[in-house]
Amino acid sequence: MSRKKEVKREIKQNKTYCIKTFGCQMNENDSEKLAGMLKALGYTEEDDVEKTGLVILNTCSVRENADERVFGNIGAFKTVKKTNPDLILAVCGCMMQQPEIVNQITRTYPQVDLVFGTHNIHQFPELLHNYLTNGKRLIEVWEDSDTIVEDLPMDRRYPFKAFVTIMNGCNNFCTYCIVPYTRGREVSREPDRIFDEVKALADDGCVEVTLLGQNVNSYGNDLGEDVNFASLLRQLNTIEKIKRIRFMTSHPKDLTDEVIDAIADCEKVCNYIHLPIQSGSTRILKKMNRKYTQENIIERVKKIKERIPGVAITTDLILGFPGETEADFQETLKVIKACEFDSAFTFLYSIRTGTPAATMDDQIPEDVKHDRINRCLEVLHQISHDINQGYQDQIVEVLAEEPSRNNPKRLTGRTRTGKLVNFSGDASNIGKQLLVKITAAKTFSLDGEIIEQEATHGTIDPHDDSIPANS
Structure with missing residues (x-):
């Protein structure tokens, strides 16, 4: 060349x-x-x-x-x-x-x-x-790396919350995904190094950490029998000054009972799980190389909701994967209705050069993809609206994050279940955990008003009326 x-x-x-x-x-x-x-x-x-x-x-x-x-x-x-x-x-x-x-x-x-x-x-x-x-x-450009470089300087966007990488790479090779080719194979950080980083963040005023990995449920598979994601959550839960622990992202095939139990048992681990199912059709899931079935998805979600009261579950969906029929699409709608996801990130399938799906037969026309995503969103939005109505007049714990983009006199923050809440308040509240009464429950967000400047009640289940709405 x-x-x-x-x-x-x-x-x-x-x-x-x-x-x-x-x-x-x-x-x-x-x-x-x-x-x-x-x-x-x-x-x-x-x-x-x-x-x-x-x-x-x-x-x-x-x-x-x-x-x-x-x-x-x-x-x-x-x-x-x-x-x-x-x-x-x-x-x-x-x-x-x-x-x-x-x-x-x-x-x-x-x-x-x-x-x-x-x-x-x-x-x-x-x-x-x-x-x-x-x-x-x-x-x-390095083709690959089998190590994670530690102790790089960091300029965090928020002083009160931080991302913490616990692993890099992915071993799953879903047929539509380029990530294993761009991020490499799975490499986990040693748990002691993660613990020390989170403790240092806590000592520096950080109250919320989000653990990052392409598939956090695979954490520790390369480190030994006694190290896994559940044990890491339990270890980090002991750090005194940390108030919230989140994580992204979970692969459904690796979300074990042990991890679900850890989320339920650890009071600092937020009762929120992002579980990207991608499709509800077992046939399409096999073509995607996802290694689980429709029945597995429904069973896992049922288990999560039974074990973690008040949990919020979100997902990712790909519409129009090669060979997806109307019947396959209906199977996805069936799973959405059965699982009642709080919300979903929906994507039209797009060809990624270098992946197996890029050369599959039966690529779906764009107009069919758009029709399916629109029908899918109708179902998802109704479910989101109905779930959010359960927050109406409830008092929830909100971590105030920043001024509203639309109104500088209002703040935005998130509940422990990941719900976006807009409420009146000044900049002095940013970084604080507040008790907020929900005054308007919408499809994509909640409106509220502060009733206590610093949350002292601990974790609040939005469906638990132990704290009266008029308190």
Whole structure:
């Protein structure tokens, strides 16, 4: 393949940065690490790309439209660099783990100066230094890694809550998914290192942690018999200053009774589970290589709801997978109604080059996909509305997170079941656990009013009337 001759740039260093993040919480966590490394190098944040010295696009490759968004952003920087010629544009993340994407950037986007991947994010300061020294485009992408680099500096978006990566990679190879090719095989962190990180976060004022992994239920499979996700939850539950423990994401095939019991027993583990089923058709699940059946899904959800009163369960759904018939779609609707998910992230199937599903026969027409997703949303939204009505006039514990985007005089936060609550309050309440009375239950959110500035009652089940609504 012929490549254009690289031209050395004379760079006037501007020690400001802007990071644009695409994709999941793992990417958000990586961006916090990149920001931490930059601040350790003396950089400060600057949102205006016309003024900043460095822009990092941290990319996602799960959905086709994510790729299109990233390429659209990269393309825009051709114009930006005309007004800000000293700008350094770096692109990293999951998309860069695909050789064809890197080749496309090399051929088509000369405005990109630095490219690196998910496995060598810790190399970023060195790569940046090399680029600043040489002034030539630098591409450094590791194909894989069997270790997790510890103790990277972190610039957390919120002082009161944090992401904590407990493992990287995935061994499942679902036929539609590119993640095992971009994040590599499963590698778990040692539990003592995780415990120490969470304890340090707690000592620094953090009250909520979200444990991250492509499949947290597989945590510890590579570490030994005595280490698993349930034992990790129980260990972290003993950290005094931590008030809430969340996790993302669970694979249904690995959600064991032991994990369900740990969630039920540990008062700090939130009664919320994200359980991506993807389809309700056993036939389609087999084509997806998901390794469970419709019956398994319904049984697991029933077990969860029996063991964890007041639990909220959300899911992911892919509509229009290759070969999906109307009968398969009806099977998915059957499972949605049987499980009564609080909400769902719904996606139209999109071809990911390099995955088995990309070459499957019977690709579904776009109009059929859109019809099915619309009918699916009608069912999901009604269930969400009915569940949220159970919160009307109840008093719930809310962690206030930030001002409302639509009204700066109001705050937003989440219950322990992950429900979004909007309520009146000032910035002094951000980071606090509040008792909030729900005054309006909507399909996608709840409205409320503060009745106590700091929650002292502990965990509150929204369907438990032990705290009267008029207290």
